[in-house]
Amino acid sequence: MDIHKNARLTPHGRERLVKMILSGQTPQAASEAAGVCPRTGRKWRDRFKQEGLAGLHDRSSRPHRLHQPTPPEVIERIAALRRQRMPGKEIAATVGVSASTVSRVLKRLGLNKLSALEPAELPRRYERQHPGEMIHLDIKKLGKFNHIGHRITGDRTGQSNSRGVGWEFLHVCIDDASRVAFSKIMKTERSRCAVAFLKAAVAYYKSLGITVLRVMTDNGSCYRSQAFATACRRLKLKHIRTKPYTPRTNGKAERFIQTSLREWAYGRAYLNSRQRAQQLPSFMHRYNWHRPHASIGLVPPITRIGLTRDNLLRLHS
Numbered sequence: 001m002d003i004h005k006n007a008r009l010t011p012h013g014r015e016r017l018v019k020m021i022l023s024g025q026t027p028q029a030a031s032e033a034a035g036v037c038p039r040t041g042r043k044w045r046d047r048f049k050q051e052g053l054a055g056l057h058d059r060s061s062r063p064h065r066l067h068q069p070t071p072p073e074v075i076e077r078i079a080a081l082r083r084q085r086m087p088g089k090e091i092a093a094t095v096g097v098s099a100s101t102v103s104r105v106l107k108r109l110g111l112n113k114l115s116a117l118e119p120a121e122l123p124r125r126y127e128r129q130h131p132g133e134m135i136h137l138d139i140k141k142l143g144k145f146n147h148i149g150h151r152i153t154g155d156r157t158g159q160s161n162s163r164g165v166g167w168e169f170l171h172v173c174i175d176d177a178s179r180v181a182f183s184k185i186m187k188t189e190r191s192r193c194a195v196a197f198l199k200a201a202v203a204y205y206k207s208l209g210i211t212v213l214r215v216m217t218d219n220g221s222c223y224r225s226q227a228f229a230t231a232c233r234r235l236k237l238k239h240i241r242t243k244p245y246t247p248r249t250n251g252k253a254e255r256f257i258q259t260s261l262r263e264w265a266y267g268r269a270y271l272n273s274r275q276r277a278q279q280l281p282s283f284m285h286r287y288n289w290h291r292p293h294a295s296i297g298l299v300p301p302i303t304r305i306g307l308t309r310d311n312l313l314r315l316h317s
Contacts, residue, residue, distance in 0.1 A: 008035045009044075014056040017041055018048045070097070075105055082111045128176040131305055132205060134214040134240070137198070137223070138253035139189045140170040142265060144273040153269075168273065170265075171197040174256045175205065176216075178304035179293050181256055183284055185277050191225035198228070202235055208305055214238045218250055259287070 003010055009017065013034065020030035021041060031041030047055035074095060081091045088106060092099040106112040128134050144165040169189045174181040182204045186193035202212050215237050217223040223241065232239045242249035264283040270276040292298040 009040075011053075011056045014044045015048075015053065018045050018056070021045050022048075070101060070105060075109075078102055078105050079109055079111060082106060082109075083117060085114065085117065131175050131178040131180070132210040132212045134176040134216055135201065135205070135212055136174050136176060136250050136253035136256075137194075137201070137215060137217045138172050138250060138257060139194075139220065139222075140172065140257045140261070141189065142168050142170055142185075142273070144168055145270075146272050148269050148271065165273070168277070169193065170257075170260065172253055172256055172260065173197070173201040174252050175210065175301075176252060178210075179252070179296055179301040180205070180208065180210075180288050180305065181284065181301070183260065183280060185280060189220070189222055191222045191227040194222035194225075195227050195231045198231055199235070202237075209307070210305065212237060214240055216240045216242065216250055216253075218242050218247065219244055263287075 017030055017034045017036075020033065021027055022045070027041040027045065028038040031038045034041070044056060074097065077095055078091055078097075081094060082088075086094070088102045089099050092102045095102070103112065110116055144167060146165055169186050170183060171186050171189075171193070172181065172183045182201045184197055184200060186197055198215065205212050212235070215232065217239070219241055222228060223239075229239065247254050260283070264280060265276060267283075268279075270279070287301070289300055289302050291300060293301055296304060
């Protein structure tokens with residue numbers, strides 16, 4: 001329940017007022033002590049006697065019945081015209097009622113927004129069967145800083161002192177089947193750094209016994225460059241680009257970026273961006289080896305690779 005900022009009584013205050021009256025004080029004295037008129041005090045006393053504590057809560061101002069409700073056939077016609085994507089004011093002129101009536105009817109029917117007329121698109125989820133069949137790449141731009149910022153302290157005083165420090169770019173990669181991830185902070189988001197990260201990611205998965213066959217990226221300029229295409233050919237990778245302006249196609253990488261920001265980049269207070277970068281390997285190790293992953297049955301991603309005991313001990317030592 002929303003209480004007005006100038007309200008004299010809340011349900012707790014009304015209960016206190018009623019108890020003062022029932023204890024023997026006059027309605028006038030108890031009401032003056034509560035800062036309300038005697039009529040209000042008697043009203044809450046009578047409601048309490050009739051309904052108990054439930055009567056001390058606010059009631060809806062909606063009338064029990066309408067004097068001239070909108071006829072059902074008019075409501076049906078308004079809904080039919082709306083489903084023909086007709087604007088509200090045009091419906092009002094066609095049906096012969098006011099625009100406010102049409103607005104109330106459409107809101108009650110859940111048709112006040114045109115998006116309600118479109119069927120909800122079913123989620124399209126997919127997952128490769130074997131690790132390495134496809135990896136997802138993406139980039140997140142992060143600002144550098146030289147002291148703890150307002151996101152942690154809540155104090156914006158002196159926040160401009162970090163301006164001009166620069167940017168760094170988190171390149172991320174995640175395997176479609178196993179969800180084993182690899183991240184690295186690079187200086188830029190240009191093709192040179194993108195190619196270097198791709199080679200590092202392929203080498204990382206190779207160290208786990210995974211052979212990468214495909215790579216999916218968005219349509220960023222670095223991924224559309226000739227250098228990146230040449231690198232894919234040399235690494236024998238099939239390059240797949242997402243549909244423009246459709247980030248959900250590369251959703252696994254997008255979701256991993258959200259997790260990285262929440263649990264690493266913004267998960268604790270860092271003195272500066274260098275300290276934040278130093279904590280990235282620790283976060284990646286926890287993500288791959290220890291953190292339960294919801295989409296694969298609450299097990300760490302590394303369990304989906306099928307490492308032998310000897311390799312597991314060698315890689316996790």
